[in-house]
Amino acid sequence: MILEAYDLSKNFGKVKALDHLHLRVGKGVTGFIGPNGSGKTTTIKISLGLLRADCGIVKVFGLDPWTDGYKVRRRVGVLHEKPSFPRELTGLAFLKYVAAFHGIRDREKRALEILKNVGLDYAAHRPIKTYSAGMVQRLGLAQAIIGAAEFTILDEPTANLDPMSRAEVLDLITFLSKDSDMNFLISTHILPELERICEKIFVIYKGRIVAEGFLDEIVKKYVITDYMIQLAEPCLLAEKLKGVDFVDEVDLDENRMRVYVRARDPDALKKTIFKLALELDLHIISIEPRYGLLEQVYRKIVGC
Amino acid sequence: MEIVRLLKFPVLELITIAAIFFALSSALNFDYPSVTRFSDELSPSTLWQDQLNRFMKNLVWRHLAPYLGSYNYVAFIYAALTAMIAGDLSSGHMALIFSQPFKRSEIFMVRAGLTFLVPLVVYLLANSAIILIVGGLGCFLANPGYTQICYSLATTSFLYVFSVCLSLTLIVKETIPSFISSLMFLYGIDYAARIFQEKWVRILIPNTALTDFWFALGSPLLEESPPWSSLLTPMAISIALIAVCYLYFTRELEV
Numbered sequence: 001m002i003l004e005a006y007d008l009s010k011n012f013g014k015v016k017a018l019d020h021l022h023l024r025v026g027k028g029v030t031g032f033i034g035p036n037g038s039g040k041t042t043t044i045k046i047s048l049g050l051l052r053a054d055c056g057i058v059k060v061f062g063l064d065p066w067t068d069g070y071k072v073r074r075r076v077g078v079l080h081e082k083p084s085f086p087r088e089l090t091g092l093a094f095l096k097y098v099a100a101f102h103g104i105r106d107r108e109k110r111a112l113e114i115l116k117n118v119g120l121d122y123a124a125h126r127p128i129k130t131y132s133a134g135m136v137q138r139l140g141l142a143q144a145i146i147g148a149a150e151f152t153i154l155d156e157p158t159a160n161l162d163p164m165s166r167a168e169v170l171d172l173i174t175f176l177s178k179d180s181d182m183n184f185l186i187s188t189h190i191l192p193e194l195e196r197i198c199e200k201i202f203v204i205y206k207g208r209i210v211a212e213g214f215l216d217e218i219v220k221k222y223v224i225t226d227y228m229i230q231l232a233e234p235c236l237l238a239e240k241l242k243g244v245d246f247v248d249e250v251d252l253d254e255n256r257m258r259v260y261v262r263a264r265d266p267d268a269l270k271k272t273i274f275k276l277a278l279e280l281d282l283h284i285i286s287i288e289p290r291y292g293l294l295e296q297v298y299r300k301i302v303g304c
Numbered sequence: 305m306e307i308v309r310l311l312k313f314p315v316l317e318l319i320t321i322a323a324i325f326f327a328l329s330s331a332l333n334f335d336y337p338s339v340t341r342f343s344d345e346l347s348p349s350t351l352w353q354d355q356l357n358r359f360m361k362n363l364v365w366r367h368l369a370p371y372l373g374s375y376n377y378v379a380f381i382y383a384a385l386t387a388m389i390a391g392d393l394s395s396g397h398m399a400l401i402f403s404q405p406f407k408r409s410e411i412f413m414v415r416a417g418l419t420f421l422v423p424l425v426v427y428l429l430a431n432s433a434i435i436l437i438v439g440g441l442g443c444f445l446a447n448p449g450y451t452q453i454c455y456s457l458a459t460t461s462f463l464y465v466f467s468v469c470l471s472l473t474l475i476v477k478e479t480i481p482s483f484i485s486s487l488m489f490l491y492g493i494d495y496a497a498r499i500f501q502e503k504w505v506r507i508l509i510p511n512t513a514l515t516d517f518w519f520a521l522g523s524p525l526l527e528e529s530p531p532w533s534s535l536l537t538p539m540a541i542s543i544a545l546i547a548v549c550y551l552y553f554t555r556e557l558e559v
Contacts, residue, residue: 045399045558045559048402048403049402050399050402050403050558050559051558051559052556052558069402069408070405070406070407070408073403073404073405073406074405076403078403080396080399080400080403082396083396083400084392084395084396084397084399084400085397085400086305086308086309086397088308088309088312089305089308094305097305098404101404101405101406102405147405
């Protein structure tokens, strides 16, 4: 195990940030999902020795990050949620400093290589204060991976990025994980991207881990119940489905020719829709989960 | 990286301009006749070398003991520079530094050390330059021991103000409140130093202790040993505060 936390609790005044949290992060790319304020960043900060837990044990590579922070940080890279970089330095100069911190010899070469990897090589010689929010985010990712640490923690790595940039960053993480044997813990509340790259996920809610496991296991455990049906006659289908006993909720979106259904038995729902389609001569265009796979699981777990 | 940040435009420029301003204003306000009277009272000798030596000594004393004329400089510069540390704590920059492979003690030494040394060195260089311009190298060569004592007093007074500002910064952890609380505390204690006249109270207040030491240094009656005991309070308070800051920064500070 890379990161292990047992019975971890942390309060900020009267606010309970972590509530007896248990976490075991191994190799590969692990997702850490939860709504804002659920305790993701607090867990990350405790794992880096930036915050001290009120009670419980946390170990990173078998070391206590609070007392052995230096040894832990030598093996861990991190991108913080709202990174603050020295604005007067250029991106290249900043990365050369970070490379020096990690004891890299050919700093300029390594810094340029990483800047190219994150798509920031064209702005290498510009001061950071001239960077856009997305560029700062890319620079943050660059400083997190420049040391090729065994374990890299990324707190909201795709925040402020446009869809194209998000895809590039996710591809880079996948590439580094497979080709450079780097391990990642990715904290986010943007779920579709985790589906693409994570092998294992932890769902945190109100300071507790409420679900964990490999993605397919979790999907099986929390059966998908929300579907979106697109067809030419949405009103007719919606009317018919309202009377079905295992259907809990039916929403109609006439303008977009869609019916949203929440059902307790998804298999029976699909059979019923096909039966109705034959009987009523409905022209069904598609039936698919209403939300992304992980989003649906997540909604079910946190009850929204 | 921290040196670059601390010396970035316009921080170093402002520190330097302020130091030169105070050094020059001190030189312009220099009371030359009183120096001569001073010397006459002490010794009946009218040898010009003796008078010149006393003039030089007075010049060094006036310029290198910053506590009276340059209290504004010391207070404002340290309040502002330590407020930058508070800004780094609140903005997340310190979290970035703490996440790098450094020991906390190293971060403290670099950050606190630079914050303390840069204004001190700039101040001493600016004032030494003015002394050189006005009195020439002879000012330093005529009284090397005395010059060292004046440098020590300057360092002690800077250390005291710095330690107060750093402590308040680590308590407040926000830029503007840190700056304001440092100034309020420093001017508050300076005011207290002016109104309390009892000797035992004056010894306990660092500002008065430093001022008394400064006046003692400038006294014509002082020929050999300065009253080192009056420096004990500011030294002890400074060292204690910095030690507490160090322990807090390395063992307790959460970012």
